[in-house]
Amino acid sequence: MQEIKVTLSTALKQKPQDESQLGFGRIFTDHMFLMNYEKGKGWYDPRIVPYGDFSMDPASMVLHYGQAIFEGTKAYRRADGEIQLFRPQANMARMSSSAQRMCMPALDEEMALEGLKKLIEVEKDWVPHQAGTSLYIRPTMISLDVQLGVHASNTYLFYIILSPVGAYYKEGLKPVGIYVEDSYVRAVRGGVGFTKCAGNYAASILAGEVAATKGYAQVLWLDGVEQRYIEEVGAMNMMFAYGKKIVTPALNGSILPGITRNSVLTLATQLGYEVEEKKLAIDEVFADIKSGKCTEAFGTGTAAVISPVGELCWKDEKLTVGDGNIGPVAQKLYDTLTGIQTGKLADENNWIVKL
Ligand code: PLP
Ligand code: COI
DSSP: OOOOEEOOOSSOOOOOSOGGGOOSSOOOOSEEEEEEEETTTEEEEEEEEEOOOOOOOTTBHHHHHOOEEEOOEEEEEOTTSOEEEESHHHHHHHHHHHHHHTTOOOOOHHHHHHHHHHHHHHTGGGSOOSTTOEEEEEEEEEEOOBOOSSSOOSEEEEEEEEEEEOOSSTTTTSOEEEEEOSSSOSOOTTSSTTSOBHHHHHTTHHHHHHHHHTTOSEEEEEOTTTSOBEEEETTEEEEEEETTEEEEEOOOSSSOOOHHHHHHHHHHHHTTOEEEEEOOBHHHHHHHHHHTSOOEEEEEETTTEEEEEEEEEETTEEEEOTTSSOOHHHHHHHHHHHHHHTTSSOOTTOOEEEO
16 A cells, blocks of 8 residues: 655644534644545555645636535544544445546545544544544545546545534434425436435535525435435435334435445344335325324434434425424434444444544
8 A cells, every 4th residue: 555644734723622612514623634546547645734725726627517526424532532433434435436426536445544544543632522522524536637628537636624523403412303395306316316426415505595594404305206205314314213113215326325324224123123215205204293103203424413303394384203302213223323433332233443
């Protein structure tokens, strides 16, 4: 493997004093990891450098045609002070899968992981201590060729930046309200819904703003064909509890294959819940919530962790799920998942990568 060159910053920033006020993705650490790609040469020059601006030509392809993909994972501080990562290989593999669809080069996953570990080592004092906090990791890949023809770039930049974070939603573990979008769609058959390409998020912002003006935290997307089947929420996959059974939309190419989703389904099975992945019609879920058959709704995601959903609004009909507090299934899964991530519970699935 190529050697990762480290250039340390001579002007370290002040670390946040009050970890209860971190919010999400507003503060960045002192260093970042970079590596470049050139067709015919592969990934080269892996390096850790002081965090700072990029200089880019205004004709750089990413700025026009959006070959940009990203990932999200976290580093957690254990009670003994040690630091650990949760399934980072899965994020690197998903980035390669996103890259393939976006006609970008597969990541050198081994080098990216090595770079990540070394970067966290350099930035270890930035991993916050308080319960519910972590160091959010944002690997990103962009195209760099300077030209305006629409075809694949020959040069790319991969980089990782870090941000100490608290809860993604201001509500924390209190249930959030979600607006079921019945006009715009997020993804279509044969499209890029299963990737973490930047454009998916750009296309979601308008609906998110409309939902926010109505008082909702995020949008729940329906399928792009019939606008009937539940896909996912802007930053999380959706699950519904029917007593001891957990139901979630099956992966269909337009939903992001969430790493938290996969982990939660595995843990749920191990905890004795029944798990079902299937096509889930919004009208049926609404009817089941009304009749009391569906007892909980919650989202799963790296940033969102496990987020109970307390209210759904679909075609102007508002429906309360549960009693305004996190339900027992979501709570159990939250405690189990975060227990493993922070080292309080045994990692029986070999998901943890210690530094
Ligand atoms: N769905 C979307 C659209 C997302 O952006 C995310 C966040 O990454 C998720 C689901 C959850 O995925 P994961 O659990 O891998 O973070
Ligand atoms: C994550 O959970 O890591 C995400 O990427 C969500 C993000 C869009 C805020």
